[in-house]
Amino acid sequence: MGNRITIGSIAGIEVRIHRSWVLIALLIGWSFWNRFVLVGYAPTPAVAMAVVGATLFFLSVLVHEFAHALEAQHRGVEVSGITLFLFGGVTEMSSDIRRPRDEFALTAIGPFSSLVLAAIFGLVAFYSGLAGLELVAQVAGLLGWINLALGLFNLLPGAPLDGGRILRALVWWVTGDRQRAVRFAARTGQLLAALIISFGIVQLLFVPAAALGGVWLIVIGGFLAFAAQSEIAQLALDEKLGGLTVGELLQRDELMTLTADTDVATAVEQLRVGPESTVAITRDGRAVGVLLIDHVARLPADQRAGRPVTEVMLPVEELPSVDRDAEITEALREMAGARPLAVTSREEGRERIDGVVAPEQLERVVRRTLQLGEPQATATSVGRPDAPGHLPRGGG
Ligand SMILES: [Zn+2]
Numbered sequence: 001m002g003n004r005i006t007i008g009s010i011a012g013i014e015v016r017i018h019r020s021w022v023l024i025a026l027l028i029g030w031s032f033w034n035r036f037v038l039v040g041y042a043p044t045p046a047v048a049m050a051v052v053g054a055t056l057f058f059l060s061v062l063v064h065e066f067a068h069a070l071e072a073q074h075r076g077v078e079v080s081g082i083t084l085f086l087f088g089g090v091t092e093m094s095s096d097i098r099r100p101r102d103e104f105a106l107t108a109i110g111p112f113s114s115l116v117l118a119a120i121f122g123l124v125a126f127y128s129g130l131a132g133l134e135l136v137a138q139v140a141g142l143l144g145w146i147n148l149a150l151g152l153f154n155l156l157p158g159a160p161l162d163g164g165r166i167l168r169a170l171v172w173w174v175t176g177d178r179q180r181a182v183r184f185a186a187r188t189g190q191l192l193a194a195l196i197i198s199f200g201i202v203q204l205l206f207v208p209a210a211a212l213g214g215v216w217l218i219v220i221g222g223f224l225a226f227a228a229q230s231e232i233a234q235l236a237l238d239e240k241l242g243g244l245t246v247g248e249l250l251q252r253d254e255l256m257t258l259t260a261d262t263d264v265a266t267a268v269e270q271l272r273v274g275p276e277s278t279v280a281i282t283r284d285g286r287a288v289g290v291l292l293i294d295h296v297a298r299l300p301a302d303q304r305a306g307r308p309v310t311e312v313m314l315p316v317e318e319l320p321s322v323d324r325d326a327e328i329t330e331a332l333r334e335m336a337g338a339r340p341l342a343v344t345s346r347e348e349g350r351e352r353i354d355g356v357v358a359p360e361q362l363e364r365v366v367r368r369t370l371q372l373g374e375p376q377a378t379a380t381s382v383g384r385p386d387a388p389g390h391l392p393r394g395g396g
Contacts, residue, residue, distance in 0.1 A: 004083055013069050015062070018085030029054040036138065045135070053139050058084070060117050060147050064154075065089040067113035071106040072097075088154070096330055100181075104169035107162050114151030118144050158192030159185035160227040182235050189228030196221035238329050240369045246331050246343055246357055247324035253361050255280040260288055264312060265304040268296050278340055278358035281313050287355045289313035290340045316342045316353050324354055332362055 004016040033050035037043060065082040068091040072079050080092045097103045121144035129137035155163040159182075168185035172178050200217030203210050256276045258267055260283040267279060277293040291313045296304070299312060322331045324345040334341055340358045344351050 006081075010066070011070070013066070013073075013079055014081035016081055016083045018083055021084050024085075025054060025058065028057055032142065035142065039138065041138075049135060049139050053142055056139070056143050057146060060114070060143065060150065061089050063117060064110045064114050064150065065091050067109045068106055071109045072102075075102040075106060077102065077106065088150070096327075100169045100173035100178075103172065104166060107165040107169060111151045111154045111162050114147045114154065118147035118151060120144075121147060156192055158189035158224065158228065159231055160189060160224070161192070164189050164192075179235060179239060182231065186228045186231040186235070189224060189231070193221045193225035193228060196224065234329075237366070237369075238327075241328050241366070244328050244365065245324065246322055246326050246328060246341075247345075247354070249328060249331075249361060249365055250324075250343060250355050250357060253364060255290075255356065255358055255361065257282055258291070258309060259283065260308065260310050262309050263305060264296055264299060264307045264309055267291055267309050268304055271296065276358075277360060278356075279309075280356050281309050287316055287342070287353055289315045290319070290356050290358065292340075314340070316356060319356065321353075322357070328362065328365060331357060332366070335359055335362060 003019045005019065006014055006016045008015050029050045032053040033043075033046050036046035036049045041049065061084055062082070065084070065088075069079045069082055072091065072093055075097075077093050077097055083090050083092065097106070121140045125137045125141035125144055128140060154161050155166075157167045158164040159168060164185045167188065168181045170181075171184050172181035175181065196217050200214045200221055202214070203217060204214030207214070255278055256270065256274055257280045258270065260281055262281075271277070271279065271293055279291040280287050281289040281291055289310065291309050295312045295314075299307075319340055319342040320334055321342040321344045322334050324343050331341060340356050343354045343357050345354050346352075
């Protein structure tokens with residue numbers, strides 16, 4: 001989180017850059033400049049060409065990511081933003097892709113747009129060369145090759161690269177088993193990463209002229225290996241959580257609840273003795289907000305008595321929301337900022353708020369799942385004891 005800087009928002013999609021991107025941009029600018037000087041330009045015009053080239057490179061990556069993002073939105077997948085880092089970017093989606101053909105389409109359009117850009121830059125280079133616009137032809141030509149490389153590299157068949165996601169969509173489509181497809185694509189991603197790293201090592205050790213290229217291959221391969229590994233870890237957690245939904249979690253693990261007319265001093269005393277650090281605030285049985293221990297802790301002791309909790313709570317309307325039928329993993333993703341979520345459901349087309357879910361509840365269910373293994377079939381018949389002494393009936 002802290003490694004990303006938001007630079008703006010286009011069509012409701014936040015564009016962020018990873019801090020490492022600043023270094024990459026300088027490196028790219030420098031290598032462009034180097035190339036232009038090598039082909040015979042004086043250092044000063046080469047600086048201008050390099051700046052224009054690096055800017056166009058940045059825009060090219062942005063076009064690629066926006067192609068993913070807009071196609072995703074078009075297919076009803078929520079996009080929370082785009083982050084540029086290393087030589088590419090990531091489009092962050094906050095809701096699940098539900099159909100393989102959606103995954104196929106929203107993935108394939110990225111490399112496709114890079115290839116289209118390559119063709120456009122190639123044509124510009126060709127015609128400006130004919131017209132004697134040598135400077136334009138040089139810059140456009142370079143961008144053409146780079147977009148071609150970007151499109152083709154991204155098509156390599158291993159997740160998290162686009163090619164791996166296309167493969168995943170196809171396996172999902174054919175087998176109907178999404179988890180199997182995710183695992184398959186992540187494994188091919190690991191294999192691909194291993195190949196890229198070995199290639200880099202060979203280049204570094206035996207081809208002195210291309211040693212720097214070898215280092216880059218090792219860095220890129222290492223990044224791919226890490227990303228493929230985390231997809232596998234994520235999948236393992238998904239499987240262990242066994243499709244448990246947010247609604248089911250709410251039924252089994254309720255937050256401490258206080259009514260809206262409670263004063264802050266009373267809330268503080270409740271928080272003092274319980275294990276919770278989040279309290280749901282209700283009015284007439286409906287969740288209206290959440291009180292976080294940090295909020296009340298900041299309030300001086302003499303300002304707590306007589307002050308209604310509604311004055312210091314976070315109103316539910318201001319919380320990010322998650323559907324009651326969504327799986328826990330979706331809530332985990334949505335909660336990346338460690339904020340409570342409002343749980344919503346749809347009734348006759350209208351969205352209503354059913355309750356709130358706090359980070360600590362998700363943390364608890366994940367921890368328990370990792371300790372106890374995945375829920376068994378009988379788990380669905382085990383209810384939350386709703387009154388003291390009233391034990392849930394065993395599964396049968
Ligand atoms: Zn892509």
